[in-house]
Amino acid sequence: MSDSLGLTEAVSIALGGMIGGGIYAVLGVVAGIATSAIWVAFLVAGVVATSAGYSFNVLNRLTDNRGGSVTFVQCYVGNSTLAGMVGWTLLFGYVGSMAMYAFAFGEFTAAFGVVPTSVAGVPVRPLISVVAVAGFVGLNLLGARTTGAAENVLVALKIGILVLFGILGAVYAVGFSGVPLEYGVDRLEGVGPVVAAAISFVAFQGWQLLYYDQESIEDPVETIRKAVYISIPVAVALYVLVGMVTVNLVPQALESHPHVALKDAASMMMEPYGLARVGAVVLALSALFSTGSAINATLFSSAHFAKGLLSEDLLPDQIGDASADGVPERTVLVLGAITAAFTWYGSLGAITSFASLAFILVFGSMSYLAFRRRDHDDVNGVVPAVGAVGAAAFFPLMLYNLYTREPNTFYTVLGVAVVVVAVELLYFERDTLEAEVTEFESDVRAAVEGD
Numbered sequence: 001m002s003d004s005l006g007l008t009e010a011v012s013i014a015l016g017g018m019i020g021g022g023i024y025a026v027l028g029v030v031a032g033i034a035t036s037a038i039w040v041a042f043l044v045a046g047v048v049a050t051s052a053g054y055s056f057n058v059l060n061r062l063t064d065n066r067g068g069s070v071t072f073v074q075c076y077v078g079n080s081t082l083a084g085m086v087g088w089t090l091l092f093g094y095v096g097s098m099a100m101y102a103f104a105f106g107e108f109t110a111a112f113g114v115v116p117t118s119v120a121g122v123p124v125r126p127l128i129s130v131v132a133v134a135g136f137v138g139l140n141l142l143g144a145r146t147t148g149a150a151e152n153v154l155v156a157l158k159i160g161i162l163v164l165f166g167i168l169g170a171v172y173a174v175g176f177s178g179v180p181l182e183y184g185v186d187r188l189e190g191v192g193p194v195v196a197a198a199i200s201f202v203a204f205q206g207w208q209l210l211y212y213d214q215e216s217i218e219d220p221v222e223t224i225r226k227a228v229y230i231s232i233p234v235a236v237a238l239y240v241l242v243g244m245v246t247v248n249l250v251p252q253a254l255e256s257h258p259h260v261a262l263k264d265a266a267s268m269m270m271e272p273y274g275l276a277r278v279g280a281v282v283l284a285l286s287a288l289f290s291t292g293s294a295i296n297a298t299l300f301s302s303a304h305f306a307k308g309l310l311s312e313d314l315l316p317d318q319i320g321d322a323s324a325d326g327v328p329e330r331t332v333l334v335l336g337a338i339t340a341a342f343t344w345y346g347s348l349g350a351i352t353s354f355a356s357l358a359f360i361l362v363f364g365s366m367s368y369l370a371f372r373r374r375d376h377d378d379v380n381g382v383v384p385a386v387g388a389v390g391a392a393a394f395f396p397l398m399l400y401n402l403y404t405r406e407p408n409t410f411y412t413v414l415g416v417a418v419v420v421v422a423v424e425l426l427y428f429e430r431d432t433l434e435a436e437v438t439e440f441e442s443d444v445r446a447a448v449e450g451d
Contacts, residue, residue, distance in 0.1 A: 004218035007226055010210055012155040014231035016297060017206015019158055023242055024287040025104040026203045028258025029349050031247050033401070034196035037184025038243040041196035046236035048197070048394070049204035051387030052363035053228040055370035056208060058379050061221050068211035069362050070309065076369050081428040084314035086365065088424055089358050091309075094302035095335060096355025097202055099342035101291040101298070102129040103351060106343075107259040108287040129343040136296045137336035140303065141329055154293060159234075161286045162242055165266060169245030172269035181248050195401045198394035202355040203239070205363075207231050209301045212308070245269075259348060262287065302335055303327040316427065350402075350409040357398055357413070364391025 005013070034041040059072045069090060073083040106129035109115065115124055173181060187193060207228050214220035246265045247254065253264040263280045270279030309315040310322035310331070320328030342351060367387030374381030402410035 005216055005223075006218050007223050010217060010223050010227035011230050014207035014210060014227050015159065015235060016155045016293070017209050018204055018231065018235040019155070019162070019206075019238060019290070022200075022203030022206075022294075023162065023239060024108065024262065024291055025100045025259075025348065026200050026352055027239075027243060027246060028254060028261055029352050030196045030200045031243065031254050031261070032258055033199065034193045035184055035187060035251075036182035036244075036247050037187035037193045038196065038247050039240045040184065040188065040193040041200055042236055042239040042243060044194060044197035044390075045200045045204055046232060046239075048387055048390035049201070049207075049363070050229070050232050051383050051390065052367050053207060053232055054380075055363075055367040055384040055387050056211060057221075057225045057228060058370045058373060058384065059366065060211060060224065062373060062376065062379075067214075067308075068208060068305075069366055070312070070314070072366060072369055076372070080312075080314070081425075083312075084309070084428050085421070085424050086362055087305075087309045087314050088420065089362055091302060091306060091335075092420065093202070093205070093355050093358030093362070094298055094305070095339050095342060096351055096358060097205070098133070098295050098298050098302075098335075098339040099129075099346060099351045100202065100348065100355055101294045102133050102339065102343040103346075103348045104259065105129060105132045105288060105291040105295070107348075108263070108284050108291070111257075111260040111263055111284060112281075126344045130340045132292065132295065133336055133340045133343065136292070136299055137332055139296060140299050140327060140332050158286065158290050159238065161282065162238055165262070165269075165283065166238070166241035166245050169249060169265060169269045170241075172272065173245065173248055181244070183244075191397060194393065195397045198360065198398045199349075199352055199356055199401070200239075201360055201363075201394060202352055204232065204235065205359045208363075209298075212301065212305050260284075260287075299332065299335060299339075300327065303331050306331045306335065314428075347406075347409065349406060350412070353398055353402055353409070354413055354416075357395065360391045360394045360398070364388055364395070367391060 030041055031038050056068070056072075059076070063072060063075050070083045070087045073086050074080065077083070103125075106125040106127075109128045110117070110125050115128070118124055119127060184193070210217065210224045210227060214224070217223050242262070246261055249268055250261050250265045253261040257264075263284050266283035267276045267280035270276050304327060306315060306320065307322055307324075307328055310317070310320055310328070318330075319334055320331030322328070342354075346354070364387065367384040367390075370379065370384035371381055371388055373379050374384070399410065402413060
């Protein structure tokens with residue numbers, strides 16, 4: 001019997017990456033902007049994500065060397081510096097995603113009300129988030145990994161709880177609340193839903209992890225292609241269902257404590273059955289389980305991705321040992337430490353925006369690369385064009401939203417981006433810089449000796 005992962009496992013991995021923690025982490029942020037037009041936000045993000053998925057599939061089919069974004073850039077652009085910068089951008093996107101999941105993990109843990117609001121004057125949420133990151137760093141160092149069969153069960157459980165949440169919520173809204181459903185038609189005239197779509201984009205990135213582990217997938221090109229086209233629409237449908245139920249049932253909770261509004265919605269919809277407390281607890285436990293497993297899986301995948309960058313000399317050797325068996329321990333520790341810093345100091349909105357910007361940039365770039373291959377008979381240029389244009393629209397809208405709503409966060413993100421790009425250029429162009437410095441020193445020495 002083959003140990004290779006089939007279509008079912010590939011779909012589970014992709015859905016696990018998207019639904020694992022995204023719905024619990026981004027819903028409140030997206031709903032705060034789009035309100036009852038949240039369904040439009042998720043649909044728009046899903047269209048752009050599907051277009052990017054098509055672009056990845058096209059490039060994967062046309063590329064001899066199996067891989068993801070970094071491989072595609074190396075193959076079609078031939079620029080190691082640009083490939084390395086894409087790799088670094090993805091790593092920061094993964095770190096932002098893990099920080100986002102850890103933030104949600106801390107919020108839902110605190111929402112149980114069994115822990116104090118602060119310890120020694122320190123708010124408990126960041127403490128819980130950092131402890132969660134540290135715990136999953138430890139698990140990865142011990143070599144813990146979810147098998148394909150177990151992932152099928154875990155994803156089915158997560159989806160089942162959210163589907164049940166959505167169905168019961170719709171039943172409550174129609175049969176018990178007496179309040180007509182709002183669809184946010186009046187919100188469609190502005191850019192709010194599109195801005196919300198851009199912010200939610202980080203919740204639609206899990207499928208692209210499949211491209212970095214193709215050696216373990218049976219008939220990888222075809223299997224991944226099908227998995228992407230199945231998983232993204234399923235994730236969109238589930239996000240729309242859960243989002244609409246939550247926005248219509250607990251709009252006040254989305255304003256007062258948006259990060260755990262799902263728990264309040266679950267409590268309300270189970271109240272007619274006398275199970276309000278049970279509904280809240282089950283949903284909160286599901287959130288802890290989902291965000292925790294998302295941290296673990298993303299840390300594992302990003303560490304392996306970083307190992308590939310190390311082997312290509314696209315990361316400093318100080319980050320880890322590319323020749324190590326399994327995941328380099330130093331790499332896991334570095335990624336965990338940066339994630340802990342992000343989740344301690346950042347707000348959920350800032351973390352979500354930061355991670356979404358990273359994935360928008362990379363996915364848009366891959367869509368553009370696929371669009372450039374439209375001369376091939378089996379490449380439809382329209383679909384990657386939608387992905388590239390969508391990403392190009394998302395990026396400035398995200399920055400504008402940060403600038404107007406959270407100016408301090410905007411300047412922080414801008415400052416971090418400048419520092420990261422500067423460090424990247426210094427690292428990837430180090431040979432050129434070293435040669436120029438040596439030449440400059442020689443010229444100075446010659447001038448001095450000539451005097």
